[in-house]
Amino acid sequence: MTRSKTWIDNPSTPRFVPPPGAVDAHVHVFGPEADFPFSPKAKYHPEDATPEMLFALRDRLGFSRNVIVQASCHGTDNAATLAGIAKSNGAARGVAVVDPDIGMDELQRLHAGGIRGVRFNFLKRLVDHAPKDKFLEIARQIEPLGWHVVVYFEADLLEELMPFLEAIPTIVVVDHLGRPDIAQGPDGRDIAAFKALLDTHPHIWTKVSGAERLSIHGPPFDDFVEVVRPIVEAFPDRVLWGTDWPHPNMEHRVPDDGTLVDVIPRIAITEELQRKLLVTNPERLYWRA
Structure with a gap:
């Protein structure tokens, strides 16, 4: 399997300055493979991040x-995620993927x-079951x-997943807005x-992230902003944001993280919406205990 690099080593410095305590609420760590091997079932094989x-x-x-x-x-195997949290000096929390028979x-x-959630992935190109x-x-x-x-799915699965989402007894966070067709x-x-x-299920939140994946036109992501701003304004207490670094499976459209940050304002x-998005809301999920 080919190893692929999907990030810029020296991203631009964003013009936007996040508020104190701001949380990038969706990132990954990969490997290092020598210490944390990838799953035999992995559908992609990234560079160490x-x-x-x-x-x-x-x-x-x-x-x-x-x-x-x-x-x-x-x-x-959440060992790499746990190791990343342990090295953060309290500045990171995590979301795990677990076996169905976990005790x-x-x-x-x-x-x-430091784990505070579990992720269920429904993208067929990434998981088999x-x-x-x-x-x-x-x-x-x-x-x-x-x-x-945390639930990851594409828009064409939303109707099928509705009974499942309604039955979950905890807060649900939908990754990347359920990947709608921004066009x-x-x-x-x-x-x-x-x-x-979101209107009918107050226990469902979303990450208003993924401009680099969802935008049809690319930077400065005007089409993404047009679609997402009304959601942030309508549901200010149920939104999170993240870079998605190191942008897995983005080999052909590697984003500049500084440009992504400048989408936030x-x-x-x-300032109130920015603080809720970047500080208040993630603290409620990840740092309350």
Whole structure:
């Protein structure tokens, strides 16, 4: 399997200065492979992207903290994510991917290591099997820990997943707005269905991230801003933001992280909205205990 690099070593310095305590709430660490091998089932094989590299980027972009999300290439072995959290000196928390038969002792161990949520991935190009019944069992197990569920899917699966999302007893965070077709515009079918989901289910949040993946036109991501700004304004207490560094599977469209940060004041146009997006909301999920 070919190793691929998907980030810029020297991203631009953003014009936007995040507020004190700001959290980049969606990042990954990969390897180093010599210490943390990739899953035999991995669908992609990235270059090493270490915690030290992540924290250097965090400082360059002006953030204070990170949420490290377990990536599919590491499967259900969360060792690399836990190691990244441990090296952060309290400035990182994590989201794990776990085996369906996980027990409370292992969940408690993950909690002690800084994990505060589990991720369920429904992208067929990344995972072979996504058992909703087993996922609901996991969601019930993590509820007493105060964790939440992160769900990754594409827009064409939303209707099918509705009963599953409604049955989850914890807060649900949808990655990258459920990957709508941005070309449809702010009133398009995909984003309208997603806004209806948020309107009717107050336990569902979303990450208003992924401009580099969702924009049709690319930087400065005007089409993404047009679609996403109304969501931030309508649901200010249920939105998170992240760079998605090191941008897995973006070999043909490697983004500049500084440019991504400069999207923030265009989707959250007031200081109050920016603070909720980057500080208050992620603190509620990741640093309350």
